[in-house]
Amino acid sequence: GQQVMQIPQYQHVQEGEDFTTYCNSSTTLSNIQWYKQRPGGHPVFLIQLVKSGEVKKQKRLTFQFGEAKKNSSLHITATQTTDVGTYFCAGLSNTGRRALTFGSGTRLQVQP
Amino acid sequence: DTEVTQTPKHLVMGMTNKKSLKCEQHMGHRAMYWYKQKAKKPPELMFVYSYEKLSINESVPSRFSPECPNSSLLNLHLHALQPEDSALYLCASSQEANEQFFGPGTRLTVL
Numbered sequence: 001g002q003q004v005m006q007i008p009q010y011q012h013v014q015e016g017e018d019f020t021t022y023c024n025s026s027t028t029l030s031n032i033q034w035y036k037q038r039p040g041g042h043p044v045f046l047i048q049l050v051k052s053g054e055v056k057k058q059k060r061l062t063f064q065f066g067e068a069k070k071n072s073s074l075h076i077t078a079t080q081t082t083d084v085g086t087y088f089c090a091g092l093s094n095t096g097r098r099a100l101t102f103g104s105g106t107r108l109q110v111q112p
Numbered sequence: 113d114t115e116v117t118q119t120p121k122h123l124v125m126g127m128t129n130k131k132s133l134k135c136e137q138h139m140g141h142r143a144m145y146w147y148k149q150k151a152k153k154p155p156e157l158m159f160v161y162s163y164e165k166l167s168i169n170e171s172v173p174s175r176f177s178p179e180c181p182n183s184s185l186l187n188l189h190l191h192a193l194q195p196e197d198s199a200l201y202l203c204a205s206s207q208e209a210n211e212q213f214f215g216p217g218t219r220l221t222v223l
Binding site for chain 2 (some may be wrong): 033044098100104107
């Protein structure tokens with residue numbers, strides 16, 4: 001079955017440093033979505049990427065979808081303590097199965 | 113209203129109990145989902161309902177029984193659970209395969 005892996009599992013940064021998490025799927029994706037889950041909270045949608053090679057920005061967050069539609073990345077510039085949480089990518093297979101497969105997640109800790 | 117609500121927030125039950133988790137959304141979404149999430153793990157899909165019909169069952173044990181009474185409501189009936197079923201149970205909804213809106217979850221403890 002489809003597998004979605006993320007690295008790193010955990011990252012601890014100083015406030016102001018940049019952060020990147022990478023997501024790799026074992027199969028080609030129809031789209032990829034990113035979610036953030038704060039400690040004790042629930043996943044909250046950040047963005048969806050659909051096109052090969054797509055790049056989207058949201059303030060300090062930059063999302064990329066690979067040319068082969070099998071990998072993606074999320075980059076945060078100048079982290080803030082409000083960025084703390086676990087970031088999940090979630091891929092939608094292009095086989096027609098209408099369900100997301102969540103990546104393993106990257107937990108971000110930001111030291112003030 | 114862009115909110116998914118879940119009740120109860122917390123639930124403690126014994127292995128012989130029967131209980132139900134409830135989920136509601138009023139965004140007109142026709143896809144609704146149950147996920148199970150263990151600590152420090154990603155959400156794990158259990159069931160998908162599409163237009164009130166069960167479309168995906170991820171080989172979930174029969175002690176979990178989903179129900180979709182109408183397009184706004186989703187229930188998860190629990191019976192004879194095991195301690196390893198203790199987890200956060202998340203409900204979500206979406207329009208087609210677009211962004212999913214998650215509820216706050218029910219934190220379940222099975223004694």
